[in-house]
Amino acid sequence: DDPTANLIMEVIKNDSLHKLERQIKQEAERSILTAAKLISPVIEDSFSTGYNWCVETIKASNYAPLANDLEINKAIMFLRQKDIVQAVDTLRMFEKKETKVASTAATNLAFINYLVGR
Numbered sequence: 001d002d003p004t005a006n007l008i009m010e011v012i013k014n015d016s017l018h019k020l021e022r023q024i025k026q027e028a029e030r031s032i033l034t035a036a037k038l039i040s041p042v043i044e045d046s047f048s049t050g051y052n053w054c055v056e057t058i059k060a061s062n063y064a065p066l067a068n069d070l071e072i073n074k075a076i077m078f079l080r081q082k083d084i085v086q087a088v089d090t091l092r093m094f095e096k097k098e099t100k101v102a103s104t105a106a107t108n109l110a111f112i113n114y115l116v117g118r
Contacts, residue, residue: 028063029063029066032058032063032066033066033069033070033073036051036054036058036066036070037070037073039054040053040054040070040074041077047074047077048074048078048086051070051071051073051074051077054070055067055070055071055074058070068094068097068099068101069101071090071093071094071101072091072094072101072104072105072108074090075087075090075091075105075108076108078090079112084112084116087108087112088109088112091105091106091108091109091112092105092109093105094106
């Protein structure tokens with residue numbers, strides 16, 4: 001409620017050091033997701049097992065929220081392999097979660113249902 005404190009917080013949010021920190025964090029997240037997408041299909045016998053390993057490893061790290069993005073990517077890989085049942089099962093995991101990723105999963109599920117004709 002203090003206007004002076006609010007002004008200070010606003011200045012801190014937009015200073016160059018905070019912008020640099022945000023940029024470095026975004027680059028790290030992009031690199032982690034890219035690496036996981038590249039290695040997941042080839043580190044285990046099936047790509048699903050590889051994705052599961054990467055998801056569990058990311059969940060145990062400081063970048064745990066990225067695991068949800070990787071799960072969405074796993075569903076997309078199932079769709080590319082024309083395994084609609086596995087894709088739908090993967091996306092349905094997000095139905096009870098209150099995140100931005102849950103809305104992405106719901107959108108993808110709606111689109112799959114539209115394409116399948118349900």
